[in-house]
Amino acid sequence: MTRIRVRFSKLGKIRFTSHRDVARIWERTLRKARIEVAYSEGFSPRPKLSFGLALSNGHESLAEYLEIELVTDEELTAEGALKIKEQLNITLPVGLEVQAIAAASRKDESLQQSVRSCTWRFDIDDLDISSAQDWVDSVLGAEEIVVERERKGKVVVEDLRQQILFIQVVEATDHGVRLLAELGTQPRALRPSEFLAVSDPPLKARYVCRMNQWMLQGDERVEPLSVNAGPAPFATLADVTRRESTNVRTNGRACSDRPNQPGVN
Amino acid sequence: MDQVQKPARYIGCEDGAVTPKHRPDKAAWLLIYPDTYEVGLPNQGLQILYEILNERPDAVAERSYAPWTDMAGVLRNNRLPLFSVDTHRPAADFDVLAFNLSAELVYTNLLECLDLAGVPIRSADRRPEDPLVIVGGHCTYNPEPIADFIDAAVLGDGEEVVSEITEVVTGWKASGRTSREGALRALAGIEGVYVPAAYTVSYDGQVISGVEPCWPEAPEVVEKRTVADLADWPYPKNQLVPLTEVVHDRLNVEVFRGCTRGCRFCQAGMITRPVRERPADQVRTMITNGLQRTGYDEVALTSLSTADFSGIEEVVAATVNDADCGQVSVSLPSLRVDAFTVGIAAELQRARRTGLTFAPEAGSWRMRQVINKLISEDDLYSAVESAYSQGWRRMKLYFLTGLPTETDEDTLAIMEMARKCVEMGKTHQRSPSVTVSIGGFVPKPFTPFQWFGQNTEEELRRKIYLLRDDAKKSHNVQMKWHDSRATVVEGLMSRGDRRLGPVIEDVWRAGGVFQEWSEHFDVSLWTEALERHGLSFEGYVYRHRTEDEIMPWDHLSAGLHKDFLWQEWRDALNEVGLEDCRWTPCYDCGACTGYGIEHVVASAVPPAGGSQGTGQPSNGGAVPVQLSGLKS
Numbered sequence: 001m002t003r004i005r006v007r008f009s010k011l012g013k014i015r016f017t018s019h020r021d022v023a024r025i026w027e028r029t030l031r032k033a034r035i036e037v038a039y040s041e042g043f044s045p046r047p048k049l050s051f052g053l054a055l056s057n058g059h060e061s062l063a064e065y066l067e068i069e070l071v072t073d074e075e076l077t078a079e080g081a082l083k084i085k086e087q088l089n090i091t092l093p094v095g096l097e098v099q100a101i102a103a104a105s106r107k108d109e110s111l112q113q114s115v116r117s118c119t120w121r122f123d124i125d126d127l128d129i130s131s132a133q134d135w136v137d138s139v140l141g142a143e144e145i146v147v148e149r150e151r152k153g154k155v156v157v158e159d160l161r162q163q164i165l166f167i168q169v170v171e172a173t174d175h176g177v178r179l180l181a182e183l184g185t186q187p188r189a190l191r192p193s194e195f196l197a198v199s200d201p202p203l204k205a206r207y208v209c210r211m212n213q214w215m216l217q218g219d220e221r222v223e224p225l226s227v228n229a230g231p232a233p234f235a236t237l238a239d240v241t242r243r244e245s246t247n248v249r250t251n252g253r254a255c256s257d258r259p260n261q262p263g264v265n
Numbered sequence: 266m267d268q269v270q271k272p273a274r275y276i277g278c279e280d281g282a283v284t285p286k287h288r289p290d291k292a293a294w295l296l297i298y299p300d301t302y303e304v305g306l307p308n309q310g311l312q313i314l315y316e317i318l319n320e321r322p323d324a325v326a327e328r329s330y331a332p333w334t335d336m337a338g339v340l341r342n343n344r345l346p347l348f349s350v351d352t353h354r355p356a357a358d359f360d361v362l363a364f365n366l367s368a369e370l371v372y373t374n375l376l377e378c379l380d381l382a383g384v385p386i387r388s389a390d391r392r393p394e395d396p397l398v399i400v401g402g403h404c405t406y407n408p409e410p411i412a413d414f415i416d417a418a419v420l421g422d423g424e425e426v427v428s429e430i431t432e433v434v435t436g437w438k439a440s441g442r443t444s445r446e447g448a449l450r451a452l453a454g455i456e457g458v459y460v461p462a463a464y465t466v467s468y469d470g471q472v473i474s475g476v477e478p479c480w481p482e483a484p485e486v487v488e489k490r491t492v493a494d495l496a497d498w499p500y501p502k503n504q505l506v507p508l509t510e511v512v513h514d515r516l517n518v519e520v521f522r523g524c525t526r527g528c529r530f531c532q533a534g535m536i537t538r539p540v541r542e543r544p545a546d547q548v549r550t551m552i553t554n555g556l557q558r559t560g561y562d563e564v565a566l567t568s569l570s571t572a573d574f575s576g577i578e579e580v581v582a583a584t585v586n587d588a589d590c591g592q593v594s595v596s597l598p599s600l601r602v603d604a605f606t607v608g609i610a611a612e613l614q615r616a617r618r619t620g621l622t623f624a625p626e627a628g629s630w631r632m633r634q635v636i637n638k639l640i641s642e643d644d645l646y647s648a649v650e651s652a653y654s655q656g657w658r659r660m661k662l663y664f665l666t667g668l669p670t671e672t673d674e675d676t677l678a679i680m681e682m683a684r685k686c687v688e689m690g691k692t693h694q695r696s697p698s699v700t701v702s703i704g705g706f707v708p709k710p711f712t713p714f715q716w717f718g719q720n721t722e723e724e725l726r727r728k729i730y731l732l733r734d735d736a737k738k739s740h741n742v743q744m745k746w747h748d749s750r751a752t753v754v755e756g757l758m759s760r761g762d763r764r765l766g767p768v769i770e771d772v773w774r775a776g777g778v779f780q781e782w783s784e785h786f787d788v789s790l791w792t793e794a795l796e797r798h799g800l801s802f803e804g805y806v807y808r809h810r811t812e813d814e815i816m817p818w819d820h821l822s823a824g825l826h827k828d829f830l831w832q833e834w835r836d837a838l839n840e841v842g843l844e845d846c847r848w849t850p851c852y853d854c855g856a857c858t859g860y861g862i863e864h865v866v867a868s869a870v871p872p873a874g875g876s877q878g879t880g881q882p883s884n885g886g887a888v889p890v891q892l893s894g895l896k897s
Contacts, residue, residue, distance in 0.1 A: 014508060016272035021509045028506065028560030045592070058267055091560075093508060094278060 001038050001048075002076055004084070005104035005111075006066045007225040010055065011209075014095030019054040025093060026066060033091040035084060036071040052111035052224070053118070053189060053213065061210035063118075065111050065224050067104050076103040099227045111224060114215040115185050117165055120192050122179045123207040129169060132177040135199060136167045145198050160198055163190035175206055182214075269335045273509035274302035277328075277350035280506035280559065283315075284352050285325035292434035294318050294326040294427075295349055295359035295396075299366070299374035300781070302330040302350075306505060307513040309567070310402065311365050313500040314423050324431045327351040327359070331374045332381065334778065334785070340381055347381035356382035360434050360442075362396045364415075366404035369758035370751065370781035372411055373773040375400075379414065386770065388416050388462060393445050397434065397452075405459070406489075406536055407710040409817040410758045412461035413766035417452045419459075420821060421489030421536075422522070424498050426457045454482040457490035459821060466763055466817075471804045473762060473815040488822045489536070493862045495522060495543040499551060506559045515563035515596070516555045520548050520580070523856075524569035525846050525864070528626070529637045529837050530665060532709035533569055535830075536823040538856035540847055541865040545576030549583050556593060563594045571597045572606045573847075575867035581609060603644045607651040621652050624663035627671075628678030634840045635670055637833075649686050653693040660686055660699045666728045667706040667720035667752075669837060676728050679703070680735040680742065687741040700743045701736065703729055705752030707759050711823040713833035715816065718809035719756045722802070725749035750788040754780070756806040757791070762817035765805070768794040826855035847871070 010022070017025070027047055030037050039045040052065035074080075081101040088098045108114070124132065139145070145161040163184035170178040183190040196203040214221050266272040287293055296315055298305025305311070311328065318326035327349035332340060340346065347356040356362060362382065364375055379386045384395050391398075398416045400408060405418040419426055430452065437448040453460040463483035467475045478485060492498055504516060521542040524534040543551075552564050564584065568574060584595055595613050600606045602623045610621060625640055627633045633640055649660060664679050683699045690697025705725045708714040720728070726749045736744040758765065771794035772780075779785040795801055810816070812831060819827075829852070836843065846852060847864055848871040857863050 013276040013278050016266060016276050017508045018273070021273060024510065025508060030560075031562060032557070032560035039592075058272065093280060 001106075002070045002072055002074060003104045003106050004068050004070065004076055004081070005102055005225050006068060006088075006098055007100045007223075007227060008064050008066065008092075008096055008098045010061045010064055010096055012060075012095040014093060015058055015060045018057050019051070022055075022064075022096070023049065023051060025096065029088060029091050029093075030068070033087040035068075035087065038069040038071050050110065053115060053185060055210060056191060056193065056208075059192060059208040059210060062099075063210055063212050063223065065213065067111065076101075100225050102225055111213075115213045115224065116216055116221075117182050117184050117214045118189070118210055119166075119180060119182045119212040119214070120195075121170075121207075121209045121211050122181065122192070122196070122203070122205045123173055124176045124179060125204045125206050127176045127203065129172050129177055132169045132179065135203070136169055136179070139164060139198055140167060147194075158188075160190060160194065164195065164198075180211070185213075268339050270333065271302075271509065274330065274333070275336065275350060276508070277353075278508055279306070281501075281503040282328075282351055282505060283319050285319055285327065287325055287354075287358075290323065290435060290439065292324045292361065292431045292438060293359040294324060294361045294363055294431075295329055295356055296326055297329045297331075297356075297362060297364050297378055299331045299364055299371045299378055300368075300779075301333060302507075303509075303511045305330040305365075306507050306511045307517065308365055308367070309501065309517055309519060310423065312505055313498070314363070314401075314427055315505075316500050316502060317424060318427055318431065321428065321431060323435050324427075327354065329356060329378070331371075331378055331779070337377065337381060337778075346383050347378055357384055357396060359396050360438055361430070362398050364398070364400045364402075366400050366402040366408075368781055369404055369410075369755050370786075372758060372769050373777050373780055375411065376414060376770065376773040377778045380773075386773075387413050389413070391416070391445065393442050395445075397437075397448065399430070399452075403532065403536065404758075406532070406821060406823055407760065407818040408459065408461065409466075409763050410761040410765040410769060412763045414769075415461065416449060417458050417460045419490070420457050420487060420823070422492045423490070424492050424500070426455065426490045429455045430458065450480055450482045453480060453484075456488060459487040461763075464820060468762075468764075471808070473817060473819075475815070476820045478820075486820055486822050488860075489824060491539075491824070491860055491862060492522075493541070494865060495519070495541045496547055499543075499547055502554075504555060504559060506561070513565065514561075515565050516552070516559055516561040517565050517567050518548055518551045518555065519543065519568065520566045520571060520574045520577075521568045523864075524573075526570060526573075527637050527833075527843050527845060529635075529713040529833055530626070530668065530706060530709075531569075532712050535712050535825060537569070538824065538854065539862060539864045542575060542867055545580055545867065548576065548580050552580070552584055553587065562592055563596060565596045565598055567598060570599050570601055572601045572603075572609065577609065581612060585612065602640045602648050604647045604651045607648050607655065610652075611655050620659040620661055621657045622661040622663070623648065625682065626663065626665050627668060627675065628664065628680070628682050629675045631840055632668060632671060632675040632678070634842050635837045636665075636668055637837070637842050639842050645682070646685070646689065650689050653690045653697060658690070658694050658697055660690070660697070661702065662686070662699060663702050663704070665704050665706045666732070667725050669714060669717045670840075671728075673728075673731060676731060677735060680732060680739075683736075683742045684739050687739065690741075696741070698741050698743065700745065701732070703732060703744065703746040705729075705747055705749050707752055707756045709759050710816065710818045711825055711830070713830050713837055715760065715830065716810040716812070716814075716834055719753070719806045721807050722749050722753045725752060748783060748786065751780070751783075751786055753802055753806055754786075754788060754791050757795075757802060760817065761805050764798070764800060767798050768800065771797060822859075824854075824856040824859045826853070826859075829854045845871075 037047045039047055048069035050067045055061050085098045085101050142161055144159045146157055146159055148155055148157055165184055166182040168180045170180055183195055192208045196205055212223055215224055296311050298308055298311055315326050318324040328351060329347060329349050376386050385391050400415050401419040401423050405420055408418040433451040449460050449462060452458050453463045463478055463480040465477050465479050466473060521540055523537040523540040525540055526534060528534055581595055584593060602625055625645055626638045627636055666676055683701050686699045687697055708717045708719055729746045733744055736742050772790045775790050777787055777790040847866055
């Protein structure tokens, strides 16, 4: 059985579907596209799909991942990958789009285990550039941001500051300001909503979009599957914006409910 | 959207959805299911009309569903209107707001949707520019409780009549939506369309003394619409595939419409006559194309009694063996209770046999003769024996309580039956279980039981508790039941008249929406509103009707002769059953003869495997059924 890794985007109205909804959509799409997926044994056979980190309902993403086990034992060629990508993209609902496909090793750690951090883009309402910079400075300047939460009946103290790896003010927008932040995912992912709530009152985000997921390969920070031909380690801000404008294209049928779709100029 | 649960309810984007181009010369329909998206999206009737209208050059159709209470709050706080899920267009921008009413308890949601749309809830208060409010679905066989709120109701099959309505609406739109009464008069002239404003109702105390048409266009009696041949209507062709989870999340193919089993409590079986089967070839094509297009791996063959479909064996065999369809499971809702059915089910569920559901409806043979659900003990126990011996472990049995002439002995027979099933199961399974589901009986218009005084809330509750206490004695029997308070409110609207309009309005104004949801249902809202208007459950629900009483729906017709229904009511009281007219001589109920149409049934031979009113002797315990073309 050949295992493939798929990177896809989730943009527009479909962002309001849940992780479970997206899993169901993939099952139907693979059947429609007649891609022969391996099924589990037993009383109720399920297609062998494994999804990466969940994406909160309402957030967009340019970097979602999925691994699929195919019935075939043949190695995936570049041509084959392109063919599957095309088949999927004509079948997927508007708003979900495959960006890249590559062979994955079955020995690989699961996506959930191997991803260390995610880069997020936030469109914040009612905040100007300079107050945004102040906010960033105060968050990054804090030694620790301790929260107490109850988990399984026990009070757990967590330092959120350790999970905030990077924040940058990008630009002013019509409604406020755009931020980029890289948030850790191990041992537990810091959710965008928790990040926004590290200050009181919390920042209010109109749009949240996952830009990248990152894992470590040796010392190198890499994406599980890059949309570029070459590796994309340690993305700089320039890289991120360039990647967004060059690689994320809408297919002309984007389910647009707002003018500023990411990547559409 | 971050303030509401399940925002995917409101985004549309289903596979099969359209984004129609609105134009001044096209009638714009907003098809609304006044319950949640998850319940409303799969509705086949709405999807059929959505396609038929969008295929027409002079119409466009979009969809909307009742926003959950959180969303309704967000809309009101932000002064936003009810909108379509397809293009997010405000509801009031459409020419027609067409509601699908499948259950009485959604009536307050109808008012909620109108109010959110910014349309006056009362027909009389609507301005020329307001859309027309039209309702369809089974509840329209007695739309009188909502007569104040609707402009028109459509009786029967919608496939043809929507086109005729569209022509009236385009004319009204072309004239600048000026004469509302002109449009209503034109609608009243269409066969199958009932315009409440065209009739005046007079009362004598609790009962109606007369109903008179007041416009020349309005007929004395409004007849339902019936499509003669389902083969002409292979819809939906593009069943909607939602992005988020809904009920019945699978491909649905309607194999026939109508049922002549003649169960006397069943409104659906009475009002949808005659039986019209879809040709087996067309069913197969719809399955193959539908599965390929949607990506579903499950198909349901829908009808009121799918095992009665003449082509059932071939269709099932072709589907489960069709390599083109991949790994497909077939589900057959509404199954008869007999061994034949279990045979089919065994072919369908080769791997996992967990639960099987039957609906004997009543516990004693006497009671089943009264309701004309002629399942013999042989039928039932051979089905149960067959199911347990073939690996099923759990049985679910549906029953009604509060049926005419029901004694405590009949009621308790339900539990005897359940226990006997468990005993049979023990010979095959280590821990067989039976779940008994109890519904309170609500008499419906155009059924032989329309004259019957429904059991009081107290009486229903007493019977349910009687069963509950009995069920406690045997630990393999579980019991579930419907809230008897909701049952009597349903009864109120089932046979109510126009005087209930203010009651429904009061309940809605007091916040009583989503009344079919137990977390929102509040009987005190109804009791108080009834009192305020000098009305009672006694007058509408509990009271027996006499033969000569004018029913609120007597100026409407489902094709059934009233004397046929009355004779059936007398026969019920005398415990006399009536056979199925598909395979026995016609007893002239009126549904065929009145409209010059006939049953469309591919096979003149009754289905194998059971007596059940087919005029055939029961085959008793002889069980195994070999399905042709199937190999296990």
